[in-house]
Amino acid sequence: MPLLSFNEGAGFIPCLFSLLEKRGTICMKLSHSIIRLLIAGCLSVAAIADDTPRATIAKAVLMTEDAEEQARLVSSLAATGSEETGKLLSLWRQGGIFIHDLPDETQVAITLEGNADEEGRQRALRVDDGKPLLDASGQPVLLVAADLVTADTDSNLRRAMNSVLDLLALSTPDVAARKNAVTKLGMSQKLERLEDLKTRQAKETNADVKLALEEAIALVQLKSKDALVQAAAARKLGDMKSMMSKDFLLALDKEARAAQPANTEISAAVTEALAKIETHTKWVNFYGTLFRGVSLGSVLLVVAIGLAITFGLMGVINMAHGELIAVGAYATYMVHNLFGAGLSLSPFGWSVWIPGLNAGGALYDAYFIVALPVAFLSAALVGIALERGIIQFLYRRPLESLLATWGVSLVLQQLFKLIFGSNNVQVYSPQWLSGSWTVMDVSFGWNRLFVIGFAVAIIIATWLLLTKTSLGLLIRAVMQNRQMAACMGVRTERVNMLTFGFGSGLAGLAGAFLSQIGNVGPSLGQNYIVEAFMTVVVGGVGSLAGTVISAMGIGVIDQALQQILLNPVLGKILVLGAIILFLQWRPAGMFVTQSRSLDN
Numbered sequence: 001m002p003l004l005s006f007n008e009g010a011g012f013i014p015c016l017f018s019l020l021e022k023r024g025t026i027c028m029k030l031s032h033s034i035i036r037l038l039i040a041g042c043l044s045v046a047a048i049a050d051d052t053p054r055a056t057i058a059k060a061v062l063m064t065e066d067a068e069e070q071a072r073l074v075s076s077l078a079a080t081g082s083e084e085t086g087k088l089l090s091l092w093r094q095g096g097i098f099i100h101d102l103p104d105e106t107q108v109a110i111t112l113e114g115n116a117d118e119e120g121r122q123r124a125l126r127v128d129d130g131k132p133l134l135d136a137s138g139q140p141v142l143l144v145a146a147d148l149v150t151a152d153t154d155s156n157l158r159r160a161m162n163s164v165l166d167l168l169a170l171s172t173p174d175v176a177a178r179k180n181a182v183t184k185l186g187m188s189q190k191l192e193r194l195e196d197l198k199t200r201q202a203k204e205t206n207a208d209v210k211l212a213l214e215e216a217i218a219l220v221q222l223k224s225k226d227a228l229v230q231a232a233a234a235r236k237l238g239d240m241k242s243m244m245s246k247d248f249l250l251a252l253d254k255e256a257r258a259a260q261p262a263n264t265e266i267s268a269a270v271t272e273a274l275a276k277i278e279t280h281t282k283w284v285n286f287y288g289t290l291f292r293g294v295s296l297g298s299v300l301l302v303v304a305i306g307l308a309i310t311f312g313l314m315g316v317i318n319m320a321h322g323e324l325i326a327v328g329a330y331a332t333y334m335v336h337n338l339f340g341a342g343l344s345l346s347p348f349g350w351s352v353w354i355p356g357l358n359a360g361g362a363l364y365d366a367y368f369i370v371a372l373p374v375a376f377l378s379a380a381l382v383g384i385a386l387e388r389g390i391i392q393f394l395y396r397r398p399l400e401s402l403l404a405t406w407g408v409s410l411v412l413q414q415l416f417k418l419i420f421g422s423n424n425v426q427v428y429s430p431q432w433l434s435g436s437w438t439v440m441d442v443s444f445g446w447n448r449l450f451v452i453g454f455a456v457a458i459i460i461a462t463w464l465l466l467t468k469t470s471l472g473l474l475i476r477a478v479m480q481n482r483q484m485a486a487c488m489g490v491r492t493e494r495v496n497m498l499t500f501g502f503g504s505g506l507a508g509l510a511g512a513f514l515s516q517i518g519n520v521g522p523s524l525g526q527n528y529i530v531e532a533f534m535t536v537v538v539g540g541v542g543s544l545a546g547t548v549i550s551a552m553g554i555g556v557i558d559q560a561l562q563q564i565l566l567n568p569v570l571g572k573i574l575v576l577g578a579i580i581l582f583l584q585w586r587p588a589g590m591f592v593t594q595s596r597s598l599d600n
Contacts (some may be wrong), residue, residue: 053085053088057073060074061097064099067154067156074164075164086164086165086172093161096112099151100124103136109126110143112145166181170185179206182216186217190223194217197220200213222234231268234252234273249274252270253266290559291442291444294556295452296559301458301547302454302509303507303514304535304536307321310503312547313479313499316391316394316405316500317401318386318391320412321525323408324504325528326416326511328379328507328508329375329524330420331374331511332512333420333425337354339363340359343356346421376508376509377508382504383503414522417522422522425521427520429447433446459544531554534554538579538589543590557575557578
């Protein structure tokens with residue numbers, strides 16, 4: 001049995017004196033000062049045992065009349081490194097901690113958890129120990145949030161909370177959150193945080209966070225009182241090519257030049273660093289513009305590839321191509337909701353509820369994989385219905401086909417409004433399409449990288465279909481000389497139907513992707529129909545390779561002009577003007593398709 005029990009805080013001193021009384025001979029040899037030290041130590045151990053992060057937060061919440069002590073207690077939590085501390089402080093800052101009066105007229109800090117019952121009551125938890133608040137009979141207490149007093153915060157307390165949360169974020173297991181916390185502390189340039197950053201640097205193992213720590217430490221050192229430290233920090237940021245430090249370096253240079261006398265060493269270091277950063281920035285802008293141009297060209301290519309089949313090969317001016325894109329986008333929207341909570345539709349005034357799978361995690365993110373073939377088939381079926389119902393009667397009559405398909409586009413837009421509503425709907429991207437990949441400060445969005453790969457896959461699949469399959473042979477035969485193919489026994493009507501269905505399906509795939517980079521609405525396709533026709537015509541009607549080169553060229557030139565002129569609208573106007581001038585020079589486009597048909 002132990003000589004001393006530390007489980008009861010109130011029994012420390014009686015236990016100590018009982019021990020001393022039993023061991024009188026030993027106590028006679030101890031001085032009064034040593035006894036006082038032992039007693040103080042016991043009290044300190046008891047205080048530490050009771051001073052958990054939860055207990056400290058509960059104590060701070062109840063000190064409503066001493067704002068300075070509240071801020072001091074909150075600031076003391078920075079050393080705990082507890083994730084629970086961060087959650088409680090965030091909850092307090094958001095108004096989720098309340099003060100409740102107990103029957104004995106004492107107060108306790110509580111939080112509410114769980115779903116509210118019919119009367120709006122929730123279970124109360126004590127902040128100091130995280131256990132349920134119990135009534136006299138030992139039953140959990142249920143309270144209504146509106147009837148409670150919210151634990152208030154002032155600006156000083158919120159400042160202390162933010163400081164603690166930033167320091168706690170330095171040790172969070174989430175690498176992205178840790179890196180963001182490091183960057184935030186660096187940009188604050190608070191000298192009192194320098195040691196915290198250096199301490200974290202000694203423990204950090206992730207390479208990206210280590211680099212962010214070096215940058216953050218150098219940024220803070222720009223505020224040092226030592227000119228040599230400031231100059232060294234400026235050179236360090238220049239060597240790191242830190243783009244976000246440019247404004248801080250300019251401010252330091254201004255201060256150095258305004259000093260009496262002017263600090264030439266700091267100015268020279270800043271000038272050297274800014275020169276390196278400017279050179280790096282130019283290369284980042286160049287590669288960033290090139291990537292954005294290729295990604296924009298890929299979007300144009302995905303949108304125009306279906307039109308390259310229906311217009312380029314078949315010669316049908318399909319003004320409803322944009323609505324076929326919208327069909328694929330809405331099909332993706334429906335699949336997205338079916339994998340989620342469900343879908344509510346109001347077709348022609350009737351309310352219809354389609355239950356969903358309520359999937360989560362990887363299964364929910366897999367909805368886009370399912371949506372791709374659904375979007376293709378949906379648009380293909382609509383395209384086949386359009387070809388069989390209208391277009392088959394209008395071959396070789398371009399004006400009539402243009403007017404008829406324009407009317408169909410208006411009808412489809414109204415159908416979208418009647419079924420899905422006039423407002424745009426949103427399709428959330430799966431986790432594997434969110435975020436970006438950064439290389440040397442050039443950001444590569446996952447969705448943009450996906451569309452580039454997606455466009456390449458579509459081009460390869462279309463080329464293989466047209467050149468390596470029997471259906472492709474029949475398509476090329478019919479498109480080059482319809483009468484000769486019919487005389488050879490080719491069922492031209494069936495080939496026309498399948499070709500138009502394939503081109504329409506490609507438009508549906510374009511809609512599936514466009515749903516990932518913007519909202520889906522009845523007029524989605526109209527935003528891209530003009531650019532799609534421009535891409536096909538500039539490349540050369542009927543030329544698949546010309547469509548690819550045209551899309552990439554228009555995309556890169558458009559982004560380059562926007563970067564140079566700093567005006568997106570003016571850039572697009574100049575691109576359109578350049579296309580018009582090009583078509584005046586080469587009306588048939590870059591690649592002229594050769595044919596044996598007498599009609600050509």
